[in-house]
Amino acid sequence: MKFASFVHMRLADYINDLLYRYDCVIVPNFGGFVTNKIGAKVDENANAIYPPKKQVTFNAYLQHNDGLLANYIASTEKISFEKATEKIAEEVDTWKNQLETGTITVAKVGTLTRNEERKLLFEPNTSTNFLIDSFGLAQAGATSVEREDAQVAEVVVLDEKKEGKVIPLVVKRAAAAAVAVGIIYAGWSGVQNHNEQQEFLANQQKEIQAATFVIDSPLPTIDLKVSKEEPKNFHIVAGAFQEVENAHNKVNELKEQGFDAKIIGENSFGLTQVVYGSYHTKESARTALLKIKEDVSEEAWLLEK
Template sequence: MNLVTYIKDLLYRYDCVIVPDFGGFVTKRVSAKINENTHQFFPPSKQLSFNRNLNNNDGLLANYIASVENISFEKASNAIALSVIKWQNEIQTKPIDLEGIGVLKLNENRQIIFEPTVQVNFLTDAFGLNSFEALTIERHQKEVKKFIPQTTVKNKKGIPPFIKYAASAAILVALGVSLYSNYEATVQKEVFAKQQKALEKKIQTATFVISNPLPTIDLTVAKELPKPYHVVAGAFQIPENAERKVAQLKAEGHDASIIGVNKWGLTQVVFASFSDKNDATNYLYKIQKSTSKDAWLLIKN
């Protein structure tokens, strides 16, 4: 089984793919950009990184392999574990080339260093978009000659007096209409403001009386007991993975929920929460036998 193929498939769909007991591949959306020096345009993409601390099994990779290979979840998990053992042994002597994803190797402090590939863009929205280099456009400024209009010779007789008087009268009429319109608008605004103020005063002093009031009903609300005992299913660095885990557990019949973020910044997911410690302990034993041996009890006030 080629584990790299399934990881690549999931990186196109999800922002984080965790390989249990090894680490997680995390993607971050990067906007389109331009290199001003080389005039090269790059489309939007997903920036890929590797986090060694993301090694808790969230079930995403195993479920996908089980559905594609048509095998059980346990067989898929065992196949992943074998690949992880192979990678851990191989990386001690040479870099691991994950084709289409990147290269993993150890540095001087025996820490895993990841160099992502630049040939693959995991952002499906940018499918078919490639980087390209724009051609430089040289602009030549042309000399613009100013146009000087020639003055025309006016009629020596000039404009008849009656035309001058008619134009002056038209200007005065237009000015009078404009002033009257402004005055009328001002008066309307003042009248409306007075009416609005009077209406607000009536509303403030109004008294409402209900002739047949409904009888009073006494309600007793039971106070919900606090639930400080939690059966923990896992902690996730990516909030979306935590929400996906809650949905999976609820589909399996658990009263799952997210109880917050711990001091390491991880979102905690629980199978269920209880107000009684004995109930929580019994449920924990049941979960460890049937669902997850890694489940544990958290007491959170």
């Protein structure tokens, strides 16, 4: 019971910690906290610049246990995955009771309440930035700059080609002369480079035509026989994830445990499925499933696909 009260106080902190590392943290049988990256923005009215951040939302339909939260609590508290799952369930019951009469504050993530229709409403804590890349960056002040149209400079140029006459030529931008000179120089340089390239290619062509290649003993042909491997249609599912990044993290975690884990695509709900491994026959898959249920997780199940 002592541990139960400890989890009661810290479950919100565990969710808070995981949101810095993952885009989605699901609380089984309660809902999921999902983050979306938004870029830096400028508030012209407040003359302020805001750094990039992760915006947190809550999805009450994400209730399937993907194992992320339970694994984190289990590794932190040095307990089993099943024990961590049990303690999360106890905390969820406490949260649901509290929501009947009041508000829940989830660490620095935000607050949860119920409206008159008994639906969960989430108000994110806008002062918290879960984007690690923006660590240390804060709101900055900005000063508006008003641009004035540059005055057109008029320059009088004397045309010396016509004797006895002075013809004023108006150059609207002094920079135009520099641009014109640059274009002329670039054009001449391009012509030179083109001529040099043509000469180089001609010399190379002569050398290639003069060369003779003789193969005295060609390599023998090799016949490769490729056997068709039977498909692995039986999979042991470890979890289904809304965020692809979480699915890849689960694959890496299972591979570190020695499993031939991989992603096998999306299910009918649009969630990315991760499996412990895939097998040729149902018998071999069932044997592996029993061992995984006994040693790793009771949540594993067999999928024929």
